[in-house]
Amino acid sequence: MPQSSLKSPGHFDTICIVGVGLIGGSLAAAVKQRQLAARIIGVGRNLPRLQSAQQAGLIDDCLVDLSAAAAESDLIVFCTPVDKIVTGVREAAAHCRPGTLMTDGGSTKGAICAAVSGSLPADVHFVGAHPLAGSEKQGFEHANADLYQDRICVVTPHNDSDPTAVSQVSAFWRQVGMTVIEMSPEEHDNILAETSHVPHLVASALAATLRDETRPLTSSGFRDTTRIAAGDEHLWAAIFQGNKTAMLAGLDQFETQLRELRGAIERDDTETLVQSLRAARVKRETLE
Incomplete structure (x- = not known):
């Protein structure tokens, strides 16, 4: 595909954020704060929640139809659980205009990048990414425009990734305040198992040992050690299964x-x- 059909960094007319929770909502807030797009479309399954995010000023429009949103977008960012990203990317790609970029915020990369590789139209590009930012809190109500500031984003191009698309996706994550590091999807998964996924499982196992009768005697040590165990169980179960080999x-x-x-x-x-x-x-x- 001619490189001219790809958007210049920082000049997105419409950005679509799929999954407007803490991560997606914070990304929308960062994009608005930095004026990186003229319009932000939020996509999700729960229209009333999307409408509330719109009323809060995080997004400009909301749709439950991903294909309709994809047809209007220059950049699509998937902030959904990792087991939903591949399906979403493929669905969106079938309706994207030439030159559309797609990226994600998933905590696993190997299986996602491998599944997407070679399955998209030649003029539509997906570049995997993992912004290392977040919280155990859930929902757009906790969105923070500075969530990504001075944090690391790992960009994980696949073997057949378009170099211009990789450069532009990297530029986008830098523009929301992040330092970008590039590595293979497999290297990312091996490292994140050690630094994020296993620690979360350990914190969850420790929290599960707490008995009702001993709860009043917990103090800051137990709470600090188990804080991340308060994360969404469905999201983390999908992460553990999606990074099974490195987790084990x-x-x-x-x-x-x-x-x-x-x-x-x-x-x-x-x-x-x-x-x-x-x-x-x-x-x-x-x-x-």
Whole structure:
């Protein structure tokens, strides 16, 4: 496809955001704040919720018909659960105008990028992305125009991705305030299993151990450690299943570490226990 049919970065007439929750709503707020589009269409299954987001000033129009929205859009961003993205991309692509760009905010990339690759019209482009920003809170009511500011967005082009489309999608994420890092979908999934997906599963497992009778004695330590377990269970179940191989490898690594700590306690091995806790503390301090 001639490169001239692709939109110049920052000159989108219409941006469509599919899924106007916390992530999609914050993206809409960031686009409006930075004047990156003349019009924002919100797409979802719940029309009253979309209308409320419109009344809140996050979006300009709302539709439950993705195909109709796709026909009017220059850029489409999928902020839906990861198990809905491929179906959405394919449905939208059939109705897109030549030169339309599509990207997403999904927390897994390998399966999505592989499924979309080679399945779209030659003049419609999808470039996977994962903005590393969010919250355990849900709904557009918690939208924040600065949610993406100074955070990292991982852009994950596939083997057949159009270089111009990759450049323009990267430019879009930069324009909402993010630092863009490019890597393969597979590398992304391996890293995010370690830094996001396994930690969420561990936090959920810890929260599940809490008994009703001990709840009054929880304090900041338990709440801080389990905060992310308050995330949407359907969304996270889809993430775990969508990144199964890397998740299982990460859980093996975590279980090895847990067994070492347990063994040190069982053996009354204070030296090993202190060394392990010190190593963990030093790593945690580097995150501040």
